[in-house]
Amino acid sequence: QVQLQESGPGLVRPSQTLSLTCTVSGGSMTTSPYYWNWIRQSPVKGLEWMGAISYSGTFYSNPALQRRTTISWDTSKNQFTLQLSSVTPEDTAVYYCARERGGGMYYTSLSEYDYWAPGIQVTVSS
Numbered sequence: 001q002v003q004l005q006e007s008g009p010g011l012v013r014p015s016q017t018l019s020l021t022c023t024v025s026g027g028s029m030t031t032s033p034y035y036w037n038w039i040r041q042s043p044v045k046g047l048e049w050m051g052a053i054s055y056s057g058t059f060y061s062n063p064a065l066q067r068r069t070t071i072s073w074d075t076s077k078n079q080f081t082l083q084l085s086s087v088t089p090e091d092t093a094v095y096y097c098a099r100e101r102g103g104g105m106y107y108t109s110l111s112e113y114d115y116w117a118p119g120i121q122v123t124v125s126s
Contacts (some may be wrong), residue, residue, distance in 0.1 A: 002026040004097050004117035010125075012124050018084040022097030024115060029078055030055050037104045038071060039111070042093035054081055060102040060105070079088045087124045094119045 008020035022036070029036055036051040051061035053071045061069045065084070084091060088111040098104070098116035110116050 002099060002115045004099065004115055006095060006097055006117045006120040008095075008120060008122070010121055010123060012087050014088055014124055014126055015086055018082070018087050018091065018122060018124075020082045020095055020097075020120065020122070022080050022082075024061070024078045024080075024099075027113075027115065028075075029053075029073060029080065030075055031099070032056075033101050034099050034114075035060075035102060035104055036071075036073070037100060038069075038097045039096045039098055039113075039116075040091075040093035041096070041110075044090075045093070047108060048093075049107070050084075052104060053124060062105070067125045075077050092122065092124050094121050096120075 003025045007022050029091045034055050035052045038050040048121045051069050051071045052057050068085045070083045090103045096119045098113035100113045
């Protein structure tokens with residue numbers, strides 16, 4: 001059984017960089033054909049796909065967030081990390097990490113992913 005768990009700060013100041021880590025257990029991140037995603041959800045924007053890293057280490061990002069988003073991984077720890085720079089209050093949301101087999105950028109519901117983490121509330125405020 002694959003499990004994912006996010007960790008990181010719940011409060012970030014405007015203009016700072018948000019950094020969240022997802023720890024994966026029960027399966028290797030380098031196993032084909034899986035993609036490891038970051039998604040966020042807010043009352044204003046709904047579900048928004050932010051980006052993903054593939055089983056081979058290729059990074060994909062939402063064009064709308066591309067300039068501010070980086071996803072990296074540490075395969076020795078089975079973790080992947082989201083960094084979102086220059087945050088504003090509009091980045092306030094519940095952030096999720098999730099696994100899928102391809103096409104995750106088009107999903108409109110968390111339930112379409114194979115597995116997803118419980119979610120972490122991140123608030124951007126001074």
